Amino acid sequence: MIQHPAGPAVGETSRELRLAASVSRLLLPLYRLALHEPIGAFERQVLGLLREFIDFDSAWLGCSTLTPGGPSLHSSQTLDTAPDFVAEWEQCKADDPLVALAAGPGGHAGHAGHAVALCVRHAPLPAPMRILCARQRIRHVLCGAQVALPARRATHLSLYRAPGRRPYAERDVRLMACVIGHLDAALDHNRQCRLRAMRAVHDTAAVPQAAALADAWGRILHADASFLAQLQQAWPGWHGPALPEPLRLRLQPGTGGHLANARIRLSWEPEGDLLLVRASPPAPGDLLAPRELAVARLFGSGLSHKEVARRLGIAPTTVRHHLRQAYAKLEVSDKGALASRLLG
Template structure:
């Protein structure tokens, strides 16, 4: 972050940190391609049919691709309907004075693009013009006389001559979906018709991103879990099914349904590979394309066990001897006994029958996950 940022921005940076950025090309291999431009689209029934086909293809992509894969695919689809050379999309929270990015995806741009943008974001006229102006496209030329010199230099570094941005607000989670498209040519500004096009497109893009998250959860969540969501590293929800809020509020009664409590966010950042175990619930965490898939449920007694204790307990509960468990896990029989003693103590149990009843509450175990 540059040292010239306003005090409020610096404070917010400490709180939120850096956004996750995914790029659509290999770092260091940015192809500076120029899109052929035949002029603005004409109006008429054929254009409306093409837009309808675009939306049909967009929603189809949302259901067929994974998170991250969808963002890459929809840009290629958009190229068929709008001329542009590079683009940027993602989600942000519109703070009172400036948007705070949570995750974003670069198209035909290197990773350094986002890092450099952070140094000029307070001078970004597109960010200013779209702040709170949801659904209204902002268009600038990099050589316009009112463009700050530092921002002009940043744009020139990446060959950005014409810039257009539009945002849509999801009031459920307080998140803004933004789409910025860029051209390299100084003689091909974005037109009012193209602004109308992206203004009509942005709410569908926001909805398609939600569908993509929903389909991803449906494909990947455990069969026994009906309460799932997707958040970023700041704990802000990007998607949640109907049951997730109900389960979460059993643990955090005053939760507002948007940003997960600090205690969970701190766990997410420090111990991503471990489930969060609260007083009433447990939440499995799985990283996915810069975001995190969450599966929440009522806490089981075995949630208090370490991952290795749980594996030992389940293998032993399946009938393996100490020696067989030790061989399967590549540890000593003494270590197996140590883990079993700890498990009995934590669960407050004294015999194998009690253990077997508790194990029926859990799902399958993977020894590989214990490496």
């Protein structure tokens, strides 16, 4: 097994100069792509870009939190792996030593990262991992990881070669070690750019919006301060890091949706392997049925119960019923507060 910490050794040899040139050529487009590409497209292009510098058959880029039971995955991007690869890995992830090996002792937070290369045939891997590699036709693995402490949040990249291919060389390991910290930073930058782009679109809207990125299980990865403040106002007992339970229960992988109560309106949509979640003050139309909204608007404009009833062709008792519903849903108690809430 080949293992290297980040960075070339001291002393500029021709080999080290070639390595430095490779790192430079890889990093320049990496950060440029992070500025503009959607999250999923950026991650796919990262893997395609790496293939120009390191030869591999398939690849897996993931972000997770390291736990005693193995990495708890937040996002995942594969290239040329079998469709069941990640699902099969989930069944034996507690036996996967590669992220811990690549991260080095203690995670090395703040350093450029660690990398390892190994041959599945000769490395002391647990039996479940050997079975996984055999089923997925993986013989050689090059893995890099960057771990942020104390949260143990990890970015990990594994490049695979099939049986019959040559092992990874020392140059590949050193290149991975140099690049993985930058890749972690570029992924973070790309996600922050997506949030900023969303804010730019909605800054001119009548209703201001805040945003966050969460994984499919509702764990918040990036968020505006105003987004967190709105959640705490809507659910006073909530402290994170996962989204409030009423929202988490509505999440479905790969689909969008919305949820509103008297204090907040939330909507979400897929963004790569993650979810882009938006928060804003609720509009009356989010909370009231169409007839309730029509009654409330007429009554709030100054009409009496009877005048509203005549206007809509319904009984005054029905008007009062709809108003009771509107008062409760909008959390108001008088006509003035109702009018103010409707004007928003």
